[in-house]
Amino acid sequence: MVTRLNGFSGSGIDIDDTVSKLMKAARMPQNKLKQNKQTLEWQRDDYRAMNSKIMEFRNIAFNMKLQSAYQTKKSSSSDDSIVSATSSSNAAEGIYTLKVNKLASGAKVTSDVLALATSNSSTLEDLGLSSSSTLTVGGQKGTITLNVEKADTIASLVSRINSKTSVTGVGVNYDSTMKRLFFVSSGTGQSAEVNLQMESSNGTTNLLKDVLGISSAAISGTTGQTYKGTNTFSAGTTTIVDSTITSAQTLRVSAGGKTVDVTVSSSSAIGNVIDAINSSDVGKLGISAYITSDNKLAFFAPGGEAITLSDQTADGTDITTNFALSAPTSTSYSQLGVKGTQADVEFNGVSAKYDSNTFSINGMTFTAKKEQAPTDSAVSITTTRDVDGVYNSIKTLVDKYNELITTVNTKVSEKKYKDFSPLTDEQREGMKDDQIKAWEEKAKSGLLRNDDLLSSGLTNFRTSFSAIVTGLPTGDYKTLSEIGISTSLIAGNSISGSYSENGKIYINDAKLKAAIAENPDEVMALFITNDGDKDSDAGDGLATKLYDKATRLISNLTKKAGATSSVDSNYLIGKSINSINTNIDKLTAKLDALETRYYNQFTAMEKYITQMQAQSAQLSQQMGG
Numbered sequence: 001m002v003t004r005l006n007g008f009s010g011s012g013i014d015i016d017d018t019v020s021k022l023m024k025a026a027r028m029p030q031n032k033l034k035q036n037k038q039t040l041e042w043q044r045d046d047y048r049a050m051n052s053k054i055m056e057f058r059n060i061a062f063n064m065k066l067q068s069a070y071q072t073k074k075s076s077s078s079d080d081s082i083v084s085a086t087s088s089s090n091a092a093e094g095i096y097t098l099k100v101n102k103l104a105s106g107a108k109v110t111s112d113v114l115a116l117a118t119s120n121s122s123t124l125e126d127l128g129l130s131s132s133s134t135l136t137v138g139g140q141k142g143t144i145t146l147n148v149e150k151a152d153t154i155a156s157l158v159s160r161i162n163s164k165t166s167v168t169g170v171g172v173n174y175d176s177t178m179k180r181l182f183f184v185s186s187g188t189g190q191s192a193e194v195n196l197q198m199e200s201s202n203g204t205t206n207l208l209k210d211v212l213g214i215s216s217a218a219i220s221g222t223t224g225q226t227y228k229g230t231n232t233f234s235a236g237t238t239t240i241v242d243s244t245i246t247s248a249q250t251l252r253v254s255a256g257g258k259t260v261d262v263t264v265s266s267s268s269a270i271g272n273v274i275d276a277i278n279s280s281d282v283g284k285l286g287i288s289a290y291i292t293s294d295n296k297l298a299f300f301a302p303g304g305e306a307i308t309l310s311d312q313t314a315d316g317t318d319i320t321t322n323f324a325l326s327a328p329t330s331t332s333y334s335q336l337g338v339k340g341t342q343a344d345v346e347f348n349g350v351s352a353k354y355d356s357n358t359f360s361i362n363g364m365t366f367t368a369k370k371e372q373a374p375t376d377s378a379v380s381i382t383t384t385r386d387v388d389g390v391y392n393s394i395k396t397l398v399d400k401y402n403e404l405i406t407t408v409n410t411k412v413s414e415k416k417y418k419d420f421s422p423l424t425d426e427q428r429e430g431m432k433d434d435q436i437k438a439w440e441e442k443a444k445s446g447l448l449r450n451d452d453l454l455s456s457g458l459t460n461f462r463t464s465f466s467a468i469v470t471g472l473p474t475g476d477y478k479t480l481s482e483i484g485i486s487t488s489l490i491a492g493n494s495i496s497g498s499y500s501e502n503g504k505i506y507i508n509d510a511k512l513k514a515a516i517a518e519n520p521d522e523v524m525a526l527f528i529t530n531d532g533d534k535d536s537d538a539g540d541g542l543a544t545k546l547y548d549k550a551t552r553l554i555s556n557l558t559k560k561a562g563a564t565s566s567v568d569s570n571y572l573i574g575k576s577i578n579s580i581n582t583n584i585d586k587l588t589a590k591l592d593a594l595e596t597r598y599y600n601q602f603t604a605m606e607k608y609i610t611q612m613q614a615q616s617a618q619l620s621q622q623m624g625g
Contacts, residue, residue: 015602023595024426030587031424037580038422043447044573047561050408050454051554057404058550064397064543070524072389075364078380082370085381091363093385097348097378100368104343104357107139107194109183109336111213117154120174124157125150129211132293136300136333137161138195139169139185142283145290145300148198154181167279170194181212185340189355192340195286197224197302197333206334219336225304225328229297236291237271242322249319250312253277256285256305261312264319270297297323302335343368346378387517394512394527397543398485398505405458409502412454416446453560457553462503464537464545471531471539477515477522480542484511 073087185192233239260280420442531539568574
């Protein structure tokens with residue numbers, strides 16, 4: 001243990017200050033190691049930043065290797081207010097016709113005026129509900145059943161229905177000015193549905209009409225079956241089914257030829273199980289599970305389907321004991337089912353129907369917006385090659401390349417300030433934040449100056465733009481300059497491009513667009529050709545070359561500087577950092593030992609001086625006596 005004497009000792013020497021100065025000199029080699037480590041870490045981070053830029057560029061080069069980048073089409077409509085159109089690369093160029101006879105629509109159910117309602121706070125009892133009931137709401141996604149009480153308000157009922165729209169595909173709104181309920185499906189077409197069923201305790205009352213004000217000749221009274229469970233879920237839908245099970249169980253619910261498997265774990269709430277059942281193929285039959293007003297699980301099968309439950313996990317546990325059902329009882333209810341309508345169109349005179357107003361034909365995607373009268377003329381749809389789209393894709397590649405070489409060239413030509421090394425901890429303590437920032441900006445500068453990896457990588461990229469693509473048919477484009485892509489641009493008497501720009505690429509817009517329009521396949525070949533020769537890229541197109549060269553450069557930079565997730569021992573700079581850390585640790589142990597030795601030496605000296613002073617005092621006393 002180091003013994004430290006505070007202040008001045010008997011010798012008059014400030015031991016702490018003296019040891020501190022001695023250790024400051026001793027720590028200089030370790031501080032140098034720490035500075036070297038910091039320099040390597042900054043250099044590593046610079047390499048990684050460059051690598052990220054190169055990866056971004058490679059992603060764009062990859063996209064430009066694909067045929068689809070050069071085969072984009074565009075479609076225009078003669079009347080965009082009736083139908084709009086877009087095209088994929090698979091669309092054939094030409095002029096087509098499309099007529100919109102009918103738009104696809106969702107299912108809708110609207111109530112009559114609820115004359116007894118004064119606001120959305122009016123209760124269902126105010127509307128005529130005399131006893132508890134159930135309301136079943138179903139749609140294209142599934143079905144739910146809600147307990148309906150006299151004290152429920154219009155607002156609370158609307159909220160409960162809308163909270164399960166993701167399960168049913170049905171929503172509802174109440175307009176307090178119009179005093180009407182508006183049920184709507186979330187989808188359109190024949191699959192869109194609004195199905196409503198409301199239980200009637202006496203078997204004759206039409207609660208859909210008498211309470212919700214839905215009067216329609218399509219409402220019918222019928223009977224179904226309700227299966228009620230024997231177990232109580234005391235906390236309602238938030239009750240955990242069974243917290244004691246040690247492994248997840250698979251509950252299978254079967255009805256009407258459909259099945260759903262629901263995973264039940266020790267943390268599964270009954271409400272989640274119910275939602276899984278109700279939004280399944282079983283729920284789409286109109287069958288729904290719910291928690292009754294006395295907190296029992298129940299299933300409502302409007303068509304009288306038999307419901308069976310089984311445990312599909314063979315581990316000795318039977319999860320169905322938590323869902324035990326009594327024999328079904330007959331349930332009377334009034335019901336109404338409404339479906340959406342399909343879009344009815346004529347494409348080139350041929351009739352077709354779709355569930356959505358957005359549909360695809362022959363690689364073209366149409367959005368129907370307005371119905372036409374029988375006597376109206378069809379809308380003309382013109383599909384052509386998208387010259388601007390291809391041009392923009394090529395321009396994006398060139399712009400990203402120019403951005404990359406500017407960034408990398410700036411870094412490899414950055415000035416190196418040799419007199420600015422990373423700050424030591426002691427140096428930092430004597431500086432303000434803005435001084436530290438200014439110092440470190442210079443200390444970080446030039447760490448990649450004249451870097452061989454990056455410089456050679458830029459050279460390889462640059463030669464790709466000027467190289468001839470061999471192996472292409474006689475008469476076809478073989479260089480990028482033939483289609484207006486080069487390191488210079490002549491516009492009238494003005495010439496852009498110079499050696500100082502380090503290979504910046506310019507595009508002659510008119511020349512490139514003309515080439516795309518007149519010889520699209522030749523332009524594509526200049527970019528995507530791959531002759532398969534691993535020993536030479538002379539027969540490869542620009543995008544192929546750039547992608548391959550970027551990939552090699554990324555690999556080399558990663559070997560040197562790693563990636564964010566890399567272990568230090570897996571890349572060169574990381575190995576150097578590890579070596580420095582080892583040496584720092586060794587020096588730390590030596591410095592600790594040296595500091596201990598200094599204090600021990602001063603302690604021994606002080607003891608000796610104290611002894612001498614005591615002897616001197618004793619002699620003086622004896623002589624004086």
